[in-house]
Amino acid sequence: QSVLTQPPSASGTPGQRVTITCSGRNSNIGTNTISWYQRLPGTAPKLLIYKTDQRPSGVPDRISGSKSGTSASLAISALQSEDEADYYCASWDDSLSDYVFGTGTKVTVL
Amino acid sequence: QVQMEESGPGLVKPSETLSLTCLVSGGSMSRYFWSWIRQSADKGLEWVGRIYSSGSTNYSPSLKSRVTMSIDTSKNKFSLRLTSVTAADTAVYYCARSTAGIMYYYMDVWGKGTTVTVSS
Numbered sequence: 001q002s003v004l005t006q007p008p009s010a011s012g013t014p015g016q017r018v019t020i021t022c023s024g025r026n027s028n029i030g031t032n033t034i035s036w037y038q039r040l041p042g043t044a045p046k047l048l049i050y051k052t053d054q055r056p057s058g059v060p061d062r063i064s065g066s067k068s069g070t071s072a073s074l075a076i077s078a079l080q081s082e083d084e085a086d087y088y089c090a091s092w093d094d095s096l097s098d099y100v101f102g103t104g105t106k107v108t109v110l
Numbered sequence: 111q112v113q114m115e116e117s118g119p120g121l122v123k124p125s126e127t128l129s130l131t132c133l134v135s136g137g138s139m140s141r142y143f144w145s146w147i148r149q150s151a152d153k154g155l156e157w158v159g160r161i162y163s164s165g166s167t168n169y170s171p172s173l174k175s176r177v178t179m180s181i182d183t184s185k186n187k188f189s190l191r192l193t194s195v196t197a198a199d200t201a202v203y204y205c206a207r208s209t210a211g212i213m214y215y216y217m218d219v220w221g222k223g224t225t226v227t228v229s230s
Contacts, residue, residue, distance in 0.1 A: 002154055035216040037155075044204055044223050045147075045155070050216040088155055092215045098170050099145075099157035099215060 003028060004089055004102035011108040012079045020105045022072040022089030028100055032092045034072040036065055039086045048087075049074065076107070084109045112137035114221035116205050122228050128192040132205030132221060139163050139183045143208035145217055146179070146190045150201040160208055161188055195228045202226075 005023040012018040022034065036049035047056050049065035052072065062077040072091075076083055089102035118130035132144070146158040159169035161179040169177045173192070181188040192199060202225050206217035 031213065033214040037217075044220040045217075046220070047216060047218045050209075050218070051214050056218060090155075090216070092210075092213075096171060097168070098172075099160075101155040101157065104154050 002103045003093060003096070003100040004091065006087075006089060006102040006105045008103070009106045009108065011110055013110045014079055014081065016079045017075060017077045018079055018083075018107060019076075020074045020087055020089075020107070022074070022102045024070050024072070024091060024100075025093075025095075026070055027095035028070075028091040028093040029067060029072055030070040031094055034065065034067055035090045036074045037088045037090065039088065041085070045088065079109055081109050083107060112207060112219045114205050114207065114219060116203060116221045116224040118203075118224060118226070120225055120227060122195050122199075122226060123230050124196055124228055125194055128190070128195050128199060128226055128228075130190045130203055130205075130224065130226070132188050132190075134186045134188075134207070139181070139186060139188075143210050143215075144179075144181060144188045145206045145208045147204045147206060147217070148201040149204070149223075150198075153201075156201075158190065158192075158203075160210075197228050200226065200228045 033052040037045040038048045039045045053065045087105045093100045122128045140163045143160045145160040161167045176193045178191040202223040204223045205221045207219040208217045
């Protein structure tokens with residue numbers, strides 16, 4: 001079972017803002033940075049956010065990451081149909097010596 | 111730009127060994143970690159382990175007793191061996207280039223994934 005907990009689903013209409021949460025522990029989110037991955041249907045995961053709030057080249061600035069204590073968030077502003085995908089948070093866990101992924105959140109654009 | 115492609119048998123019998131290779135093109139393997147991640151329908155994304163360009167490894171504690179990774183930077187490839195497989199090892203296996211340091215670790219380039227089914 002996943003160590004990081006995410007809501008199973010989130011939705012919004014085009015143009016809205018959607019926020020996905022990722023809840024963890026001191027040994028992972030509380031100590032280390034977070035990455036976020038997007039998985040479009042039938043494709044491999046794609047890095048969206050690294051080091052908690054950094055965007056790789058090519059990821060639009062309407063996508064942002066943050067964390068507070070043992071929780072992290074991914075915000076998608078100006079929601080578009082192309083944002084419909086599964087989103088996963090991830091972090092290194094010092095206690096487990098393991099890289100742990102979140103349970104995943106399916107974003108639906110209504 | 112760096113591209114990665116997994117290859118290996120799509121079907122493995124229970125109790126046998128799963129072997130996959132990831133071919134890296136378009137860039138050097140030096141100074142990066144090279145990781146394997148898998149995704150099954152019921153378990154979500156699961157980190158299998160990583161190997162540094164020097165050959166040092168880290169494996170997921172849950173798979174450590176059955177996993178071996180190797181790397182050949184001269185041939186731009188790295189490999190995964192998973193022994194004594196069961197149906198629970200059925201998954202899509204991804205290889206990925208990874209960057210790690212103090213308090214951070216992430217995968218920035220992924221292969222397309224290869225489906226491995228464990229069945230007799």
